[in-house]
Amino acid sequence: MAFEISLAGKTALITGAAGGFGRATARMLASAGANLLVSDIDMAAAEALARELEADFGVKAAANSCNVVRQQEVCAMVDQAVDTFGRLDIVNHIAGVFDAVDFLEATEADYDRQLNVNTKGTFFVDQAALRVMIPNRSGKIVNMCSQAGKFGFPTNVAYTTSKFGVTGMTQAVAMYAAPYNINVNCVCPGIVRTSIWERALDEIRERGEDAEAYFESRLQGIPLKRAQTIEDIAHMFLYLSSCYADNMTGQSINITGGRIMH
Numbered sequence: 001m002a003f004e005i006s007l008a009g010k011t012a013l014i015t016g017a018a019g020g021f022g023r024a025t026a027r028m029l030a031s032a033g034a035n036l037l038v039s040d041i042d043m044a045a046a047e048a049l050a051r052e053l054e055a056d057f058g059v060k061a062a063a064n065s066c067n068v069v070r071q072q073e074v075c076a077m078v079d080q081a082v083d084t085f086g087r088l089d090i091v092n093h094i095a096g097v098f099d100a101v102d103f104l105e106a107t108e109a110d111y112d113r114q115l116n117v118n119t120k121g122t123f124f125v126d127q128a129a130l131r132v133m134i135p136n137r138s139g140k141i142v143n144m145c146s147q148a149g150k151f152g153f154p155t156n157v158a159y160t161t162s163k164f165g166v167t168g169m170t171q172a173v174a175m176y177a178a179p180y181n182i183n184v185n186c187v188c189p190g191i192v193r194t195s196i197w198e199r200a201l202d203e204i205r206e207r208g209e210d211a212e213a214y215f216e217s218r219l220q221g222i223p224l225k226r227a228q229t230i231e232d233i234a235h236m237f238l239y240l241s242s243c244y245a246d247n248m249t250g251q252s253i254n255i256t257g258g259r260i261m262h
């Protein structure tokens with residue numbers, strides 16, 4: 001029998017669904033048959049994606065607008081998934097922000113923005129998901145981390161801090177959820193030139209630096225000698241959302257072309 005991942009009959013919630021990884025992951029899960037609530041602060045893009053998923057994959061899809069920093073909006077998002085589809089089996093929490101402000105120039109607002117969206121947002125999303133999953137004694141949560149959750153990048157001190165938080169939180173939430181047969185893991189991508197990077201490169205250009213050289217420098221030292229693709233990352237979200245990951249929890253999986261090995 002061919003190896004196949006089927007999520008038929010499952011409901012998945014994806015945050016950051018309008019972004020590069022979120023959109024690719026939504027398409028990957030829909031191709032495996034999951035019904036989806038796709039959420040982003042960009043509601044128009046989430047709506048368009050939901051219609052696209054229904055047309056391309058024949059699944060049911062709905063859109064949600066949620067700022068993951070606001071706890072009540074996060075709870076309402078999870079409620080919408082349950083109200084719309086009657087269940088919630090999978091959460092892929094992908095929303096995040098990144099900047100490349102020099103450490104000595106960073107303001108309190110720069111720090112707060114990244115810690116709030118990346119770390120506090122993960123806290124609220126995992127918490128709201130578990131409130132629904134614990135009574136069902138099943139569920140899969142996959143958080144978005146980064147290679148910056150494993151290695152201290154001097155060019156991105158606040159971002160690194162926020163993503164180390166995600167690694168630790170994933171372990172703690174996994175321990176909390178384990179008695180209820182719920183798996184909690186995270187994915188640590190290396191580098192993909194999505195809009196998150198384009199915005200950071202614009203900031204670098206604005207301060208008069210060579211943005212292309214900056215980006216190229218980040219590709220140095222990758223043993224497999226290439227940046228990742230959004231599909232490289234989406235495949236891992238699919239795997240960790242499936243029954244093939246039933247005995248994995250608390251893990252932070254690197255997809256960095258070998259750049260990070262621990």
Ligand SMILES: NC(=O)c1ccc[n+]([C@@H]2O[C@H](COP(=O)([O-])OP(=O)(O)OC[C@H]3O[C@@H](n4cnc5c(N)ncnc54)[C@H](O)[C@@H]3O)[C@@H](O)[C@H]2O)c1
Pocket residue numbers: 015016017018019020021022039040041042066067068069094095096097098117144145146147188189190191192193194195196197
């Ligand atoms: N691109 C990379 O190289 C890379 C590497 C490692 C990790 N990541 C992580 O991947 C995730 C997604 O990034 P991406 O590369 O797809 O970037 P992206 O900018 O294309 O997507 C991010 C999405 O998150 C949404 N978002 C931002 N703030 C939000 C908030 N407060 N509430 C809800 N949604 C919000 C945005 O609207 C956007 O659609 C982030 O967590 C990022 O840290 C990216």
